[in-house]
Every structure is written in C-alpha cells, then in structure tokens.
Amino acid sequence: CMVDDHQLELKMSDRATISLNPARKLQKAKKQKVSKILIRNIPFQAKVKEIRELFSTFGEIKTVRLPKKMAGTGTHRGFGFVDFLTKQDAKKAFNALCHSTHLYGRRLVLEWADSEDTVEMLRRKTAEHYYDSPKKKKRSEILDEIMDDMEKED
Numbered sequence: 001c002m003v004d005d006h007q008l009e010l011k012m013s014d015r016a017t018i019s020l021n022p023a024r025k026l027q028k029a030k031k032q033k034v035s036k037i038l039i040r041n042i043p044f045q046a047k048v049k050e051i052r053e054l055f056s057t058f059g060e061i062k063t064v065r066l067p068k069k070m071a072g073t074g075t076h077r078g079f080g081f082v083d084f085l086t087k088q089d090a091k092k093a094f095n096a097l098c099h100s101t102h103l104y105g106r107r108l109v110l111e112w113a114d115s116e117d118t119v120e121m122l123r124r125k126t127a128e129h130y131y132d133s134p135k136k137k138k139r140s141e142i143l144d145e146i147m148d149d150m151e152k153e154d
Contacts, residue, residue: 035062035090036083036113042066043104044075054103055082058096059089081113 001008042051052064062083066076084090098110 032087032091032094032112034113035085035087036081037090037094038079038081038111038113040079040109040111041106042076042078042080042108043106044078046076046103048080050103051080051082054097054101055084055093058084058093060085 001010037055039051046066048064048066051066052061055061055064062085064080064082066080069075069077082090082093084093094110094112097108101108101110
C-alpha cells in the first residue's frame with residue numbers, strides 16, 4: 001500500500017505470544033497444581049463482577065476473591081484469586097489471558113496460586129505474624145538479657 005509516496009507493509013503482530021521479559025517466562029514454567037489463578041496488578045476501580053465476566057468465558061467459576069485493604073476504605077488490594085471448578089477451565093483461561101490482558105489500562109499478571117493459599121492458611125500466617133509464638137522471645141526478655149550481660153562485664 002502506498003501512502004504519501006511511502007510504501008507500507010502490514011503484518012500480523014506476534015508480540016503477544018513472544019515474551020521478551022525473562023520473568024514472564026519463569027511464571028509460565030511453574031506447573032499447574034490447582035484450579036486457582038492469582039491475578040496481580042488489578043486496577044483499584046475494577047469490581048468482582050468485572051473480573052468474573054472476564055474469566056467466566058473460559059469455564060464455570062467457583063469463586064472470585066479480591067482481598068480488601070485493612071484501612072476500611074472498602075477498596076481491594078490490587079490482586080485477587082479466581083478459582084475454577086476444573087483444572088482444564090483454569091488452564092484455558094490462563095493460556096488465553098496470561099500474554100497481554102489489560103483492564104482499565106493496566107496489564108494483568110497471572111500466576112498459578114499456591115495450593116496452600118486457603119483462607120485458613122492465610123489466617124494462620126497472619127496470626128503467627130501478629131502474635132508471639134512460643135519460640136519467640138518477648139522484647140522485654142531480650143532487653144533484660146542484654147542488661148544482665150552488660151552488668152556482668154562491669
């Protein structure tokens with residue numbers, strides 16, 4: 001085709017299927033063990049309904065979860081989980097959407113969720129983080145030991 005005395009050549013783009021970023025290749029290499037997909041970089045204006053509509057074209061969805069911020073603002077934290085009824089449906093969705101899917105101008109990053117990412121496991125991890133485990137010493141015990149050591153040196 002000629003435009004303003006310049007010859008143009010049109011070709012189909014294969015950029016979406018060829019990854020230049022090595023980190024994305026590592027994500028694909030991770031084996032599928034579950035039917036749950038972790039979605040990162042979700043825009044804050046996106047709603048559960050929109051995520052459900054995007055992924056439901058590939059199969060029946062069991063749950064869509066967008067964890068909320070702790071501050072009580074009501075917005076989600078920018079990532080979420082989509083759990084399909086079957087691993088085959090999850091694999092279809094992952095393969096179709098992992099290359100270059102954008103929502104509200106942000107590129108969604110898909111990964112296979114860890115099999116241990118259940119609500120119970122997340123609660124247990126949070127509890128261990130905020131409450132002292134029996135193995136950890138309290139801050140006051142550590143300070144007392146330091147003071148005792150300093151007194152012994154004098």
